[in-house]
Amino acid sequence: MVLKIPSKKLLRFSNQGGFTLVELLATSTIALILLALAIVYFNPAERIKRARDGKRLSDISKIDRAISEFMLDKKYYPDTQGVLRLSTALPEGSTSLNKSNKGWIFDNLSSYIPMLPTDPLNDETYHYSYIRGSDGYELDAKLELMTDEMLNDGGNDNLMYEVGSNLNLISP
Ligand SMILES: [Ca+2]
Numbered sequence: 001m002v003l004k005i006p007s008k009k010l011l012r013f014s015n016q017g018g019f020t021l022v023e024l025l026a027t028s029t030i031a032l033i034l035l036a037l038a039i040v041y042f043n044p045a046e047r048i049k050r051a052r053d054g055k056r057l058s059d060i061s062k063i064d065r066a067i068s069e070f071m072l073d074k075k076y077y078p079d080t081q082g083v084l085r086l087s088t089a090l091p092e093g094s095t096s097l098n099k100s101n102k103g104w105i106f107d108n109l110s111s112y113i114p115m116l117p118t119d120p121l122n123d124e125t126y127h128y129s130y131i132r133g134s135d136g137y138e139l140d141a142k143l144e145l146m147t148d149e150m151l152n153d154g155g156n157d158n159l160m161y162e163v164g165s166n167l168n169l170i171s172p
């Protein structure tokens, strides 16, 4: 025996033109999705973090290009081999972190980049790192929100955005 359920009647709250349960659910789901989108879009803290990450990706790309062009001309990578540089630390002999001629990377990159970018926060957690090894270089930045970029760069640190020709030079 088949039990027949009068589905329309079951779902209708009243017979006087009210909303069905399905209509109410659909409406509230759409409202919730719109609310979630609005929170993400208008959340100022999130937008500021995303903007800082955007600047980091752009900075790293510019420094990376400058290092590659320096290598093409000079046949070696900038700075002293084996010395880890941080964008928060001024090497001895440098006068400003941002100088392209002996800034936080201690070499003359001025033919390739007007000034040497530093991280928008440039503190203990968020800064850029660079090292020249015997067979290449690595340049890193820590991102706040863009976790996919840090995971899928081919490097050995999932919490760091890594570029360069040997991504094993700086390890977590
Ligand atoms: Ca990584």
Ligand SMILES: [Ca+2]
Pocket: 138, 155, 156, 157, 162, 167, 168, 169, 170, 171, 172
């Ligand atoms: Ca690495």
